[in-house]
Amino acid sequence: MDILSLFVTVPILTVIVLMFAKGKKQYRVVALVGFIIQTLMSFNLIYQYLHVRALGDKSIMVFTKDLLWFAPMNIHYAIGVDGISVLMIVLTSVIVLAGIFISWDVDDLPKEFFISLIVLATGVFGFFISVDLFTLFLFYELAVIPMYLLIGIWGSGPREYASMKLTLMLMGASAVLLIGILGLYFHSAPNGGPHTFNIFEIAKLNLPVGVQRLFFPFIFVGFGTISALFPFHTWSPDGHSSAPTAVSMLHAGVLMKMGGYGIFRIAMYLMPQGTHFWTNFFLVLAITGVVYGAFAAIKQTDLKYINAYSSVSHLGLVLVGLLMINQIAWKGAMLQTLSHGFTTALLFALIGVVYGRTHTRIISKMSGLLVFIPVIGILFVLAGLANLGLPGFSGFVSEMNIFVGAFQHADTFHRIITILAASSIVITAVYILRVVGKIMMGPTMKEYANLPGITWYEKTGTYILMIFIVLIGTLPFWFGNILSDSIRPFIERL
């Protein structure tokens, strides 16, 4: 078995073992062991990847493998990774691992919960290793569908509504995406011969301009919806607020990242002229998301809604970075993807931890929690500061890359967009400090005097995420180098 296929096989094996396990204790141990293996494998993958690169392998994708599995349509199980996907795989495995720790105490149907969670993760891993559009799409759907069950069954509040809405909107987006993918497929054989789904085969063709302009928005909107592109983001606040903690973490931390990745890897790479044609239009939507999400977050009263709108804003920055089309901004967009993944997962985890104690997420009903649950409180403050882009945390380096990259465009349109994007750092400070000041600081409330302290599994889950946020924030050169090398072949095409 090759090094990449293991990433989809190990979760499947974990699921199979889970089916035979008995009792809550066994389920969670199995899930945990499965994902500890997965995480170690992802660290090993980085090591192997750097090793191959150090040996002088200059190809775009390494560890490639190609298996034909459906000959009539020329569908391959084609896999390969570059620096970007390697880091995405690390992101995914770390967040799932943290999510398992955070859901250590899940009581309703623990077996089914862990199975759904791991199936979802399998889809994400498959997505990040595929280079065949059809296989990629297949894995993508595999990741989206368990979400319906996870929210519908283990959710809270209006969970049926939220899960239905989320699934329908994402399915609708998938339909649009599929049109785009089929469009590429049917134009992949201009001189006769079999059509292909392989990204790098299609890239060699230079599709006609008309085709690029036609199908670019399909793929952009299809992937954009899952990364909360304005105005297709409304599934996200409802979905997040109803989802159980681990699902919110996984969803905001990983699933939404598939959008930016897909836009970068498929829409922009395969359709450079289409990209240039549509850039300004989508820039306007993306920047609207950035500012609008941030302003909307100020007025929310529910912690999860605040974080959901904050995600709309921060992922808008990813799209802005991508649409700036240069090396620095792209590196920033990728770093922001990672950074937002860890930060928002940490925030959702902590919101879950706080909710588990206070049984409310309404900020006006909490005050002075720092006194009674100091460790959780400090983690919460730190996560908030990371979210508002304080130097030393990951948000700062990613945002600065995006801004510096965006400033390489000297025309007025791009300048305005960039300044608006930069102004989001102030608005972010407003809503973060409002939350921190309201719930963690301020006078203490009697009813919270006996809140239990942080448990070992909550501690482990949150510390893991914190460590990665600080690692990116303090060693950006290391992450930046991995990304830069992989971005270069893509930027050269545009």
Add this chain to the structure above:
Amino acid sequence: MDLSYTVLILIIPLFVFLLLGLFFRRIKAPLSGYIGVAGLTVTSLISFFVAFEYFFKIGMVDGAYQKIVAFKFVWLHFTSTMSISIGVMLDPLSAVMLIVVPLVSWMVHIYSLGYMKGDRGFTRFYAFLSLFTFSMLGLVLASNLFEIYIFWELVGVSSYSLIGFYYEKPSAVLAAKKAFIVTRFADLGFLIGLLILSYYAKTFDFVNLTSLTFIHNLSGIGTTFIGLSVITWALILIFVGGAGKSAMFPLHIWLPDAMEGPTPVSALIHAATMVVAGVFLVARLFPLYYFIEGGIALDVVTVVGTFTILFAAIIAITQHDIKRVLAFSTISQIGYMMLALGISKYEGPEGLGYMAAMFHLFTHAMFKALLFLGAGSIIHSVHSNYMQDMGGLRKYMPITHITFLIAALAISGIPPFAGFFSKDAILAAAFEHHKVVWFTGWFVAGLTAFYMFRLYFRIFWWNDPKYEHTPHESPKSMTIPLMVLAFMAAFSGFIPFSHFVSPDYVPFSEHMEWGLAGASVGIGLVGIILAWILYKKENDLSTRFALAFGLFYKWAYHKFYIDELYMFVTKEIIFKHISAPFAWFDRHVVDGTMNGIGNSTVWISEKIKGLQSGRVQDYAMYFVSGATVISMILWFLIK
């Protein structure tokens, strides 16, 4: 000579912060204080040593001081020329700051052993103090504009955590939030400015940015915006960042509220070091400010500085909370530094203003830290911030009294105390530049003496109020720092500053303008005498005096309603008319559309599901009627 050991100046406080921060529950009260003081003692000694080495041994080459990059590490790479590096740069500016920052911080560390004794958050306090010292030293040693920005944000967050130190007090939480958001808003200006500058300059490094040939190339850039060169705009925006940190009008509103923090913090962060970061920033980029487009950006600095000294001094006269008086005094004094930079020229003795700004920064750090620590000592003993609760304290707190008096004389510009020399240099430079600026500066010197001695007489003379406990002198850990700083406030004026600091890095010698000096001492004495008449003994003269000014007094007492204006803009305009509509729009329009699509699908299927009835007769009828319609259409078409 290998200077990379200078990086220890940053590493030691960072290490202390991490140690105390990560183990804040294990390291108990007095120990954490000793760790903090020990760490800072080492840092200070290394810093003083480096500053000494720089000025007397390695700095001077061919009659001019050099920029020496002692340590450099590329932290984030953008392009081949643009990268953020974490470095240590030595030049006269950073060497001066290497004396100011560690010295004040050291004194504050020692002082806090007494002041914070018994506080629940003792360890946390020392952790934040170390974080702040690390960030501030990083800021002044930065070799690269982006590096300054990084540490700029870090001092901001240290300030946030220390203002909000008593986080159970709602007023402290609000003040901390306000300080962070106002300065971050200003930092946005800094960020945009530095991004514009770097886009044209293609570098962040100071060695390049401030070299004259480089600036000459930059002035060739023809891109303009509303009539001014983009570089000028960039510099103005950077100054906005500086004005935010240095609490210049109209971004000063956070500083008075920041007095919610523990008093040693006010002394260190909000009087001596962080708030002068804006002055430092402009001084750092001074050649750019001076040469680009004939210094238009510098004129902005002058105007803002000049207005602020007057504005803040007037408010300072009316306040009753002694820390707020000192806060407005700080704003006013920083205004002097800004103004001095604004009017400075570049070469030789013409760079007097620049020299004076740094000189005043130095002396002000000493006497203002002393004033705050003295105020802390008083508050510690009286348990109130309000001057109404004080009086006659000279009998109970002799050391605090004498040191406070020295500081008050220094800030009032009475020779031979430190403030006299630095303020005199500023006024001399202003006199050369513009008479209005000079006159304002001269007049405010009188106001300064008045509000300072109002404070002094009101606290230490007047009549004793009814004290619940007899006030007592503070412990040694608090009085020793007071004495050290008093020594500096008394004698640091004799440092021949122009031999060390000048805009072109070439030392010059300054000479006293005795006429001007006499005028400013004169108005200072007038201020002091007025205060003596009004406040030496309990009387109602001051109330009558205030009444005479009527409405104007009321405005000044309410700080000219600037805070209310900001509250109106944020609460009424931004929150109510931008944020709330956005949130509403999202829930009702955007989401409403999505729900609408869903609901209409349900509605349509509800309406047409009756068609699928399962009865053969119905289907037969649909078939026949459909067939009829189609055949009629066909019939029409064919005919």
